[in-house]
Amino acid sequence: MACNSSTCNSSGCYKGYEEEEQPKPNTKAAVNGGNSCQNLCVKCKVNEPVCCGIGGENSRFCKDCFKNNLYGKFKQAVTYNAMITPPDKVLVAFSGGPSSRVVLQFVHEMQYKAQKNYDANKDKSLPVFGVGVAFIDESSTHSFTSLHIEKAIEDIRLIVSNLAPPSKELFVVPIESIFSSDGIDGKERLKELLDAVSDVTGKEDLLIRLRILLLQKIASENGYTRIVLGTCTSRIACHVISATVKGQGYSLSADIQYVDSRWEIPVVLPLRDCPAQELNTLCSLDGSLKIVELLNGPCSGINGLVSSFVKVLQELILHRKGNSVSSCWTFKRRKSFSRVHNSKNSWEAHSISLQQGSGNP
Ligand SMILES: [Zn+2]
Known part of the structure; x- marks a missing residue:
């Protein structure tokens, strides 16, 4: 920095x-x-x-x-790791949450500037990278009403259409289409598959895996060369802890790299250096960065527990750091510890309900 x-x-x-x-x-x-x-x-x-x-x-x-400042972090990660090059066609995975909203905005701004440079350049030697957006509709696995999901998809279409020029393709794809293109048989097969997994954490992890496989499928069928995810520092912290807890350490270092080339279409993480608080703050400050909250249901199981733990830890670090230079240290210390104490209680409550509700995940 x-x-x-x-x-x-x-x-x-x-x-x-x-x-x-x-x-x-x-x-x-x-x-x-x-x-x-x-x-x-x-x-x-x-x-x-x-x-x-x-x-x-x-x-x-x-x-x-x-x-x-945030855009600087994003651009530095993209440039130093050659995440996006002029001939590329990148597919941005958009879930509707703050992280993916920010990454979509930044990729758009980068593309817009590249287009301006291209238009101003006489020899037109460097092409402008293409951008597409993919939204995976998981309504068949959640209890959203059809009205709410329709409204959410309408909002997403509006968000993407406003990010022009250059115009961007939008793919709204149901999660069950991982099995078949018509979706009828796919719904049944998805239900069967999820029902076969008894614990809540296993179900969540399976859905995460299906999501990335579907993104690969969309990218591959439509000629995209990169998949951009809005995975931020806080999400990576959660992944490191939860993967360790689950005994999945063998692939941990590969999971958290800037560019994951293990996939047929490489997956890139340009917000790897941005904490969730900064992305949330940007969305609340910038009225144009509208998020679609309906689709971001809370996690449960180990993933939800780790997420609450990381949140409490971040608050604790943030307030310790801020208080070290503050002239009203005592007051703020009391306030911050009270907040952390409340968060800690909710984390403990979550832990207890998990043990009682889901047995031993
Ligand atoms: Zn300023």
Whole structure:
């Protein structure tokens, strides 16, 4: 993490790839300096900060700098790991949640800039990579009403159609089509398969596996060369713990790499360096980043338990970090520990209900 600014003291500040678009410090802010800077964004020193990053009390950004900071992390991961090259055709997996919404937005912005450069370039030597979006409809495995799922799919169509130019193909594919294209026989076969797995964690893991297989199928049938997932740092932390608990450590290091080339169509994780809190914050700050909440049901079993544990751990680390430089340390400490205590209770309650409800998953 680095920043070009000599005055930037933020540990969470990423050197933006959008430096040319950064506003320059105005005279008033530069002259005032000192204490007045404490009420300004730590990056541009112009705008008022509107959110706290996870880098502690000093990591306060305005909306634009916060977004540019996250985009910088995304772009760095893409560039350093050659995740997307000009001849590629990438398929973005969109679930409707904050992580996949942000990755879809960033891939679109990258494509839009590449298109602008292509249009401005006379020799047209570098093509612009193509982007498609895939949404997997899992309504046959959940208890969503058909009205809600229709509304969600309508929202997703609107989101994707607004990300133009360049226009993007949208694939809305039911999960059961992994078995057959007509979906009738597929529903029965999917039900049979899921019913054969008795524990809730096993069912969830099976669905995750089917989801990635279906993405591979869509990508392969439509000529895509990369699959982009919105997997963030927090999700990776959950995966590391839950895979260890389940005894699946043999493939752990391969699971969490930036580019997973074990698949026929490589799977890439450009948000691997972005924590979930930052992605959630960006979605709540930027009104255009609409998410589709209906489809993000809570996990249960081991996956849900680990997810709650990681959330509590992140809150604990965040508040310890912030409090170390705060002048009102005692007050905030009490407040943060109270919050963590409440979260801890809910985590314990979850643990107990899991033991009582699902036996020994
Ligand atoms: Zn700023």
